[in-house]
Amino acid sequence: xxxxxxxxxxxIELTTRDGVAPVIDDLSFSLNAGETISFVGExxxxxxxxxxxxxxxxxxKIGHIASGTINFDGEDLTKASDVxxxxxxxxxxxxxxxxxxxxxxxxYTIGEQIAEVLRRHQGLGKRAAHDKAIDLLDAVxxxxxxxxxxxxxxxxxxxxxxxVMIAIALACExxxxxxxxxxxxxxxxxxxxxxxxxRDLGEKMGTAIILITHDMGAVAEMAExxxxxxxxxxxxxxxxxxxIDHPRHPYTKGLISCVPHLMGTLTAERPTLTEVRGIVPSIxxxxxxxxxxxxxxxLVSDKCLEGRPHEIGFxxxxxxxxxxxxxx
Amino acid sequence: xxxxxxxxxxxxxxxxxLVLNFSMLHLAPGDIADTIAQSMGGADAEILEQIRSDYxxxxxxxxxxxxxxxxVLHFDLGHSFFYNQPVTTLIIAKLPATLLLVLTxxxxxxxxxxxxxxxxxxxxxxxxxxxxxxxxxxxYSAPVFWTGxxxxxxxxxxxxxxxxxxxxxVTVEGGFFVRALDIAKHMVLPVVTLSSIFLALYSxxxxxxxxxxxxxxxxxxxxxxxxxxxxxxxxxxLKNSLSPVVTLAGLQFSAVISGAVLVETVFSWPGLGxxxxxxxxxxxxxxxxxxxxFSALVVVVGNLLTDLALRTIDPRxxxxx
Amino acid sequence: MxxxxxxxxxxxxxxxxxxxxxxxxxxxxxxxxxxxxxxxIILAGIFGPFIYPSDPFEMVWAPFSPPGEEGYLLGTDYLGxxxxxxxxxxxxxxxxxxxxxxxxxxxxxxxxGALAGFYLGFVEExxxxxxxxxxxxxxxxxxxxxxxxxxxxxPMITLAIGxxxxxxxxxxxxxxxLRIRELEYVTASRASGSxxxxxMFKVILPNALPPIIVQAALMVGSAILFxxxxxxxxxxxxxxxxxxxIIGSNRQYILDASYTVTIPGLAIFIxxxxxSLVGDGLNDALNPKLRQR
Numbered sequence: 001x002x003x004x005x006x007x008x009x010x011x012i013e014l015t016t017r018d019g020v021a022p023v024i025d026d027l028s029f030s031l032n033a034g035e036t037i038s039f040v041g042e043x044x045x046x047x048x049x050x051x052x053x054x055x056x057x058x059x060x061k062i063g064h065i066a067s068g069t070i071n072f073d074g075e076d077l078t079k080a081s082d083v084x085x086x087x088x089x090x091x092x093x094x095x096x097x098x099x100x101x102x103x104x105x106x107x108y109t110i111g112e113q114i115a116e117v118l119r120r121h122q123g124l125g126k127r128a129a130h131d132k133a134i135d136l137l138d139a140v141x142x143x144x145x146x147x148x149x150x151x152x153x154x155x156x157x158x159x160x161x162x163x164v165m166i167a168i169a170l171a172c173e174x175x176x177x178x179x180x181x182x183x184x185x186x187x188x189x190x191x192x193x194x195x196x197x198x199r200d201l202g203e204k205m206g207t208a209i210i211l212i213t214h215d216m217g218a219v220a221e222m223a224e225x226x227x228x229x230x231x232x233x234x235x236x237x238x239x240x241x242x243x244i245d246h247p248r249h250p251y252t253k254g255l256i257s258c259v260p261h262l263m264g265t266l267t268a269e270r271p272t273l274t275e276v277r278g279i280v281p282s283i284x285x286x287x288x289x290x291x292x293x294x295x296x297x298x299l300v301s302d303k304c305l306e307g308r309p310h311e312i313g314f315x316x317x318x319x320x321x322x323x324x325x326x327x328x
Numbered sequence: 329x330x331x332x333x334x335x336x337x338x339x340x341x342x343x344x345x346l347v348l349n350f351s352m353l354h355l356a357p358g359d360i361a362d363t364i365a366q367s368m369g370g371a372d373a374e375i376l377e378q379i380r381s382d383y384x385x386x387x388x389x390x391x392x393x394x395x396x397x398x399x400v401l402h403f404d405l406g407h408s409f410f411y412n413q414p415v416t417t418l419i420i421a422k423l424p425a426t427l428l429l430v431l432t433x434x435x436x437x438x439x440x441x442x443x444x445x446x447x448x449x450x451x452x453x454x455x456x457x458x459x460x461x462x463x464x465x466x467x468y469s470a471p472v473f474w475t476g477x478x479x480x481x482x483x484x485x486x487x488x489x490x491x492x493x494x495x496x497x498v499t500v501e502g503g504f505f506v507r508a509l510d511i512a513k514h515m516v517l518p519v520v521t522l523s524s525i526f527l528a529l530y531s532x533x534x535x536x537x538x539x540x541x542x543x544x545x546x547x548x549x550x551x552x553x554x555x556x557x558x559x560x561x562x563x564x565x566l567k568n569s570l571s572p573v574v575t576l577a578g579l580q581f582s583a584v585i586s587g588a589v590l591v592e593t594v595f596s597w598p599g600l601g602x603x604x605x606x607x608x609x610x611x612x613x614x615x616x617x618x619x620x621x622f623s624a625l626v627v628v629v630g631n632l633l634t635d636l637a638l639r640t641i642d643p644r645x646x647x648x649x
Numbered sequence: 650m651x652x653x654x655x656x657x658x659x660x661x662x663x664x665x666x667x668x669x670x671x672x673x674x675x676x677x678x679x680x681x682x683x684x685x686x687x688x689x690i691i692l693a694g695i696f697g698p699f700i701y702p703s704d705p706f707e708m709v710w711a712p713f714s715p716p717g718e719e720g721y722l723l724g725t726d727y728l729g730x731x732x733x734x735x736x737x738x739x740x741x742x743x744x745x746x747x748x749x750x751x752x753x754x755x756x757x758x759x760x761x762g763a764l765a766g767f768y769l770g771f772v773e774e775x776x777x778x779x780x781x782x783x784x785x786x787x788x789x790x791x792x793x794x795x796x797x798x799x800x801x802x803x804p805m806i807t808l809a810i811g812x813x814x815x816x817x818x819x820x821x822x823x824x825x826x827l828r829i830r831e832l833e834y835v836t837a838s839r840a841s842g843s844x845x846x847x848x849m850f851k852v853i854l855p856n857a858l859p860p861i862i863v864q865a866a867l868m869v870g871s872a873i874l875f876x877x878x879x880x881x882x883x884x885x886x887x888x889x890x891x892x893x894x895i896i897g898s899n900r901q902y903i904l905d906a907s908y909t910v911t912i913p914g915l916a917i918f919i920x921x922x923x924x925s926l927v928g929d930g931l932n933d934a935l936n937p938k939l940r941q942r
Contacts, residue, residue, distance in 0.1 A: 341782055344782050345785065345786065348786075352794065352798055353798070356798035357799070357800075465926075466922075468870075468925055469918050469921040469922035469925055470914075471874055471877050471878065471881070471893070471914060471917050471921075472878075473878065473881050474911075477896070477900060477910050477911075478911065478914070481903055481907050481911075485903070579784070582784060582785060582786060582787040583787070583788070585787035586787040586789030586790060587789075589789050589790055589882075590789070590878050593881075593882060594900075601790075604793060605882055608793060608797040611797070613797075613798070616793075616794055616797055619790065620786065620787075620790055620791065623786070623790050624785050624786055627785050627786075627787065631785075
């Protein structure tokens, strides 16, 4: 069976003051129906750009898809018209964002904001959309939904607002839900609840989820497969447990060793909690024919500075773009 | 509760205007007795004393102030010696003309300003954007009476599209519709002149706030919902970018009235501004002070209405109540 | 190529803030042109009467001679007075009133705003209520009343304009004070035992000045417009020529001689426009945070 979403050789360019930079550079991956995959990496690695690229929401005049294809259900989204993309957005593919506090329109009730998407895509009438909005509030576990449906966003907490965002995103039972750092702005206890909710609803509706995060802990709980992004490129990909157990890219290894509970057993192989030293290179460096992680890597050799590493495959579809993948 | 508080506060402000009025009257050289004596063609000291005691001018300041406020609360703003009429009657007769001018100009400035602002925000580098900038500079820098005279020369004298002056052509006869049309014709130039200042102001602010709103997270959400461009701009962005514009419009009420004084003079519009100027020339102090009070009243009511408008636009304002 | 290669960092040299502000100002072309125009107008006001000696009240030629005829560059008005001479003398009055009224405005505005923004609580409450009170009165009408009651002398007109326009400055000053009073260096100065006076005027005020300076520049423009409005209405000293007054006294004759109205109006327009463009330039130069917009 063909995958639900197949991204091939995607290149997204951003026009900055210093010229054009590839914020997504030759990215390929696929997503099967009902599957949950996760994109991880530090800020500025191109995770959000991937999401916006799929949604067709790249910042106007600044970002554009330079090459590659995004195949969704047999349709290339990079070639789809604006009208067609609007039909897909919020209906077949929907998205929730990092900032629940500001992602809802302050001057409309949450009920209206949920109902709107139902009217737009499902052709529901005013009454029906309103009733369905109440059901959805109930589904995202907001107590007393009949009363809360006429609340305004400022009357709700951050966690509640993110639940409303989830209700909006799942209103039309989409095939894909993109969750871009959905819990970063929330309290730790609320984070777990939101992840539970996403997992349960995703399973119930058969929605595939693309979870974008820099939290390796969340990945381990939520996702089946994992894609590690670094400086606009895919560093590593593979089944979550396998990658955590044996990362094949020094960057992945670094990320994992930052997370305490994945490091539950400190062994000789994984001696201490560390951080990945250094910072993501500036956007001007993107696109160079070299390994962009080299300046932060312990395994760096001349080869890393002279050419971009090819992907090397391991068992169970684990791939790593590192010249020294075998040695990691 | 909040609204009641606002109303009480507005009343206090108006009483403060009365205190100011009365103090200025007291501080100014010469008093009503002098004015009356002048209008009688001079009077000796004895008669002056008589007038002073008749009008209670020999009472202590605070007593007089109290009497003044008491009278105003009973809609008595004194007597105009020049027109020989109660000031309240005079003002009520002229108020509708001024309100018609001021409110129409505000409305026109708001509607056109918002349309222009929204359009140029959607096309930030287009011709309309430059037009808004240029227009704003003109609106701010050109003296409104000069703008009025230029329009008068152009569209009344050179190309006789509109009447030169006044509000009503007495030779026009007919039903309500015919007369309304006549007034509307007279209104065009004064209204356009008066709104030119504020139109520039509103369109500039509306453009700025629209551009800010269009970059906000909830607009991204609206896009992610698959809404059309039109729905995003007119439903999600417009209502949010309206708040600052309405707030500004509320603050401009007193400026609009100031502008109206000049515009009324240019177009001989029979309103409070013309009355104010005439009574100043005639040294008719009670009328001048009455007009100042009434204009403050209009501003205060305007501010309250703005408050109500903001409440309907933005639920967060309501939430604070 | 070394492993530790870092993206090149531009070397930023510390420069005098004034030089930086000047550079920002010069970048704003319109502001520079406006400054030149404004300087010319000011020079004309100061030296014009010496270079072009003539009495603006004297009837020099037949009334309503159009510009250019009989050697009168801008023609004559309804009383046969030389319009150019009137404009030059009017420039003096407009500038003088504009600047001194703006000075009064800024003085009252800063005092009220600083006290309100510094002391908070009761003082702030009372001062802000007073400010609101002054915003309720239509400024032009209010100053008309002052002039009507206390006489239309130049000082009284200036005072009237100043008295009615300060609330804007007070609000800006207060807002700046509220922001700056929370900053670390103010706390540090407070901790080191500075007096309130010193804190207010030596520590906070200098840092609050940039937006106030910009507002002050704009105030000069609005004071000029204000004076023009008053003298257009005839509420001015009849022994002094001003731009607004030329328009006011000639406006009955626009059919015969529209230039007697259009030309002085143009003078006001250009002057105020120049001032507001210079204000824009000052804003660019002094408020670096706004530059990104």
